[in-house]
Amino acid sequence: MPIPLKQAIKVGSYVMWQKFKGRERYPLVLMLEPLFRCNLECIGCGKIQKPNEILNKNLTIDQCLNAAKECGAPVVSIAGGEPLMHPHIVEIVEGLIKQKRYIYLCTNALLLKNFLGKLPTSPFLTLSIHLDGLEDDHDRIVDKKGVFKIALDAVQEAKKMGYRVNSATTFFEGTTVEQAETFLDFLTPLGLDGVTLSSAFRYPDAPDQDHFFGRKRTQEFFNQLLEKNTKRRWDISHSPFYLEFLQGRRDYECTPWGNPNYSVLGWQKPCYLLDDGYAESFEELMNTTNWDGYGHKNNPKCADCTAHCGYEATAVKDATANLKNMFSAARAVAQ
Numbered sequence: 001m002p003i004p005l006k007q008a009i010k011v012g013s014y015v016m017w018q019k020f021k022g023r024e025r026y027p028l029v030l031m032l033e034p035l036f037r038c039n040l041e042c043i044g045c046g047k048i049q050k051p052n053e054i055l056n057k058n059l060t061i062d063q064c065l066n067a068a069k070e071c072g073a074p075v076v077s078i079a080g081g082e083p084l085m086h087p088h089i090v091e092i093v094e095g096l097i098k099q100k101r102y103i104y105l106c107t108n109a110l111l112l113k114n115f116l117g118k119l120p121t122s123p124f125l126t127l128s129i130h131l132d133g134l135e136d137d138h139d140r141i142v143d144k145k146g147v148f149k150i151a152l153d154a155v156q157e158a159k160k161m162g163y164r165v166n167s168a169t170t171f172f173e174g175t176t177v178e179q180a181e182t183f184l185d186f187l188t189p190l191g192l193d194g195v196t197l198s199s200a201f202r203y204p205d206a207p208d209q210d211h212f213f214g215r216k217r218t219q220e221f222f223n224q225l226l227e228k229n230t231k232r233r234w235d236i237s238h239s240p241f242y243l244e245f246l247q248g249r250r251d252y253e254c255t256p257w258g259n260p261n262y263s264v265l266g267w268q269k270p271c272y273l274l275d276d277g278y279a280e281s282f283e284e285l286m287n288t289t290n291w292d293g294y295g296h297k298n299n300p301k302c303a304d305c306t307a308h309c310g311y312e313a314t315a316v317k318d319a320t321a322n323l324k325n326m327f328s329a330a331r332a333v334a335q
Contacts, residue, residue, distance in 0.1 A: 003194070003237055004123060004164075006123065007075075007102050007123075010074050010102070011028070011074050011075065011102075011316075012320065014028075014074045015028070015316060015317070015320050016320065019320070025255075025257045025286060025291070026072075026257070026258075027071050027072065027073040027257065027258060027259070027260050027282075028073055028074070028075065028258045028259065028312070028313045028316060029073055029075040029076070029077055029258070029259045029309075029312075029313070030067065030068055030071045030073040030075070030076045030077070030101075030259075030260060030262065031077050031079060031259050031260065031261040031262070031272045031309060032059075032064060032067065032068070032076050032077065032078050032079070032261075032262055032263075033059075033078075033079050033080050033081060033261065033262070033263035033264070034058060034059040034064055034078065034080065034081075034083060034086045034089070034092060034263075034264075035055075035057065035058045035059065035080050035081045035082075035083070035085060035086050035264065036050050036054060036055050036057075036080060036081040036263070036264065037055050037056070037080070037081045037082065037085050038080060038081045038082040038085070038108075039082055039085065039108070039110055039111070040082070040108055040110070040142045040143065040144055040147065041142075041143050041144075042141060042142045042143065043141055043142075043143060043172075054264060054265070057264040058086055058087065058088075058264065059086075059262075059263070059264055060088075061088050061091050061092055061095060064092045064095070064096070065092070065095045065096065065099065067262040067282070068096055068099055068101055069099065070281065070282045070283075071260060071262070071282050073101075073260075074101065074102060075101065075102045075103075075104070076096055076101045076102070076103050076104070077103075077104045077106060077128075077259075078092070078093070078103060078104065078105045078106060079106040079272075080106070082107060082108055082110070082111070083105060083106065083107060084107050084110075084111040084112065084114075084115055085111065089105075089115075089119075090115065090118050090119055093105065093119055093120065093125060094120060096124075097120060097122050097124045097125065100124065101124065102124050102126075103124055103125045103126065104126050104128045104166075105119070105125065105126070105127055105128060106128045106130065106168060107127065107128070107129060107130070108129075108130050108142065108147065108151065109129050109130070109150060109151035109154040109155065110147065110150055110151070112127070112129075112151075112154040112158065113153075113154050113157060116154075116157060116158055116161055116163070117161065119163075121161065121162045121163050123164070125163070125164065126164040126165070126166055126193065126194075127158055127163050127164065127165045127166075128165075128166050128167075128168045128196070129151055129154070129155055129165060129166070129167050129168065130142075130151070130167075130168050130169075130170075131148070131151060131152075131155075131167045131168070131169055131187070132169055132170050132171075132172070133169070133171075133175065133179065133180075133183050134148070134179075134182070134183050134186060135148040135149065137175070137179070137183075138151075141170075141172060152190075155167075155190060155192070156190065159190070159191055159192075164193045165192055165193055166192055166193050166194040166195060166196060166237055167187055167192055167194075167195045167196070168195075168196045169183070169195060169196065169197055169198070170198050170199070170200050171197070171198070171199050171200065171213070171221065172199075172200045172213070173200070173213055173217070175221075177221060177224045177225050177228075180221075180225050181225065181228055184233075184234045185233075185234075187234075188233075188234065192235070193235070193237075194235045194236065194237035195234060195235065195236055195237060196236070196237050196238060196308070197222075197236060197238070197246075198306070198307060198308060199213040199217075199218040199221065199222070199246075199306060200213060213304070214304045215296060215303065215304045215305075215306060218246065218304075218306050219246065219247060219248030219306075220248075222243070222246040222247050222248075223247040223248060223249075226243055226246070226247055238308070238312065238315075239312060239315045239316050239319055240319070241315035241316075241318050241319045241325075242308065242311060242312045242314075242315035242316075244315075245306070245311055245314075245315055246306055250315070250318075252311050252314040252315065252318070253295050253297070253314060254294050254295030254296065254298075254302060254305070254310040254311060254314065255291075255310065255311070255313045255314045255317065256270040256271035256291065256294055256309065256310050257270075257286060257289070257291055257313075258309075258310075258312070258313020258314070258316075258317075259271065259272065259308070259309040259310070259312070259313060260282065260285060261309075262282075265278050266278035266279060266280055267279040267280070267281065267282055267284070267285035269285065269288075269289045270289050270290075270291065270293075270294045271294070271307075271309050271310060272307075272309045273305070273307060273309065274294070274301060274302070294310075295310070
């Protein structure tokens with residue numbers, strides 16, 4: 001099971017408690033960026049395009065831990081930049097574990113071997129390794145030869161040492177369903193604890209604007225690909241309703257408040273991918289952001305977006321909307 005049972009129960013209980021309190025908007029995953037620096041220049045990343053005075057900044061340990069407390073989300077995704085370049089990343093992870101947060105540490109794995117044995121082997125921590133295809137495709141996307149082999153070696157070493165490890169894969173324009181199928185089959189013998197999938201989204205800060213799926217292409221691609229995922233061929237770490245959304249079988253509104261982003265610049269409006277200003281506190285973010293002004297139906301900048309930071313929370317909310325949906329989602333997970 002790609003999502004551990006205890007984690008699923010905690011997240012489910014959290015969602016039901018929010019519903020009981022009558023809250024319409026609540027965070028599910030905190031997108032924490034303790035720095036923007038990186039040791040790669042991937043074609044789809046806009047974070048490293050920031051000016052040097054921003055790239056040289058780090059969040060402190062207390063800023064990271066206080067953001068998690070202020071937000072209250074049960075899950076924290078630590079991204080960047082490359083989070084393993086942060087001088088206190090181990091202490092940040094340990095602090096979040098003490099708070100009983102489930103953590104996904106997103107990394108390109110170039111530095112990972114240096115941290116194996118330093119990072120705790122905990123059921124609260126999952127190492128989320130960026131793998132965007134087989135060797136030639138991955139090294140082209142990260143714009144550096146040899147990265148795929150380093151990442152693959154680090155994945156295997158981490159698994160031997162008892163870490164939870166999943167792959168985080170973004171598909172770019174030019175990737176065929178057959179290539180994606182071959183890649184996912186390649187990952188299966190590695191014994192990963194799940195895979196996350198997304199299509200690249202054309203957002204303003206990305207340096208390469210020519211290799212992104214449009215919305216229609218995303219739905220066609222994932223409809224064909226996920227039709228091949230029979231008998232749990234691949235352990236995909238997404239809610240079943242979100243996967244149906246990627247296939248174009250559900251039409252959801254964006255709920256960016258479900259995955260708020262906190263970085264060296266503050267709380268980002270409205271989401272991880274768009275930059276429409278910053279708030280100094282989580283409360284200010286929630287109260288001053290025009291949430292209804294985003295989503296593929298409301299904003300041309302969002303027209304092609306199907307990203308999990310906007311729609312996974314919507315899918316989770318839908319899956320817990322009533323008993324029928326709960327049974328439907330549970331049945332999909334069990335298949």
